[in-house]
Amino acid sequence: MTRSARRTRRTTRTLQVAGAGAAALLALSACSSSDGASGSSDTTKSSASSPPKLSGTVTVFAAASLKESFTALGRQFEKAHPGTEVTFSFGGSDTLAASITGGAPADVFAAASPKTMAIVTGKGDAATTPATFVRNQLEIATLPGNPHKVASLKDLTKSGLKVVLCDRTVPCGAAAQKALDASKLKLTPVSYEQDVKSALTKVELKEADAAVVYKTDVKAAGDKVEGVEFPESADAVNDYPIALLKDAPNSAAAKAFIELVQSPEGRRTLTEAGFLKPTS
Template identity: 65%
Template sequence: MTRPARALAGLLAATALVLAGCGADTPAPAAGGDPTGTVTVFAAASLTESFTALGRRFEADHPGTTVTFNFAGSSALATQITQGAPADVFASAAPRNMATVTDAGHAAGTPAVFARNQLVIAVPEGNPQRVVGLADLTRPGLKVALCAAQVPCGAAATTALDAAGVRLTPVTLEQDVKGALAKVKLGEVDAALVYRTDARSADLDVDGVEFPESARAVNDCPIVVLADAPNPNAARAFVELVRSAPGRAALTDAGFQPPSGS
């Protein structure tokens, strides 16, 4: 090898070492294989207990991963995503709020329905007001909490009340189902329309009263990997867990119903 050729070879080797050293500090995300790193999941408030448990399972199944949750009303989460909030996965309590995200081009693929949820009337433990149906919520002096109309539990409540021909004026409109449930737990209202799963999660403090009109207002819960996911590999793995047999078992235990046709 001539002297100029040896010099050029040395320069190329040195350049390769420098580039390799830079890459060691900031590795590119793996295109496949075992998930690593942090996966950020934006999920409806009604999924808090079940998804928290699934997050722990995911971390145990995939050492080196961390699941970070942002639980809130689905409408608020959809707004955050469309305004650029970084997230890997979106799980909504209803298709309408998922459509806000997909219509804006923020979904990587087609959302999949992974569970269904249904309303009950949450009342303090022991049901001191003897509430047995929606019509009872119109009694004079009885204080009721509902979710705001743009929130899935609020939209479902409107559908159920319309089906029953009941008109009532709530004392508060909450931004997510946990807010409505908290009003009952704190004794600030006599009843609230919440999801069956939320009433079950607070069964030491509240009772859930079933009512027939809730069958007219069952919400499908869709999930999707987001188009700008910082960690798409882990995002896909988390969605797979939610839709797997163990994931469905965890959701069923929490009171969710399986997707239609499954």
């Protein structure tokens, strides 16, 4: 074999080795590119599955009897979602409903009866179907020590006893009237109040001897009043519905607040306040 032929053969082998090396490098590069694309895809998927961070103010219109428990839930919500703030407007459900249908900006409405919630849904101002989250039962609130020995609903009709009721347009007043009608009792109060807290305050300030309010309000008042249960209250239990409002300024955070109210944690806070669980 000539010297020229040997050089040609060595050159050919060198080119073959170089070609094989280049092919291997290309394969490795392709694998690396594929792995990087896969990692990028996984990161994108992970980012897409993460819930958006909540922020801003959630405005909740709620029945006066929810004041203590909803205030506690508001603090829990703000702690779980830094950057959010929950503001409340508590009052008679009928007044709150009228404000909402009148254009007052709010995210959530929690009413003390389906009837008052219907004021809002009837005007098309609810974005979701109202859901009952708790129930509440009436109780008689008397002065501490119950000096007038009130033991029944009938005792409220005693001559000279100053009794306060919620207005009949308010859920607690409608429930009280239902209980009185069922017992065939007639009662003329010294005043009708626009929400349950106002009725209770009359007793706390000793401006009235007794008031028909909710069990939750008697419990929240502590030793400022004394509670007296009466069997007729079982026939006048109020369902409390909650709904997201149609023009909610902060619907994402509002939905999360409603979820908290309906969660086991929220239910625990409400039952500890004296509310009853919904029937379904």
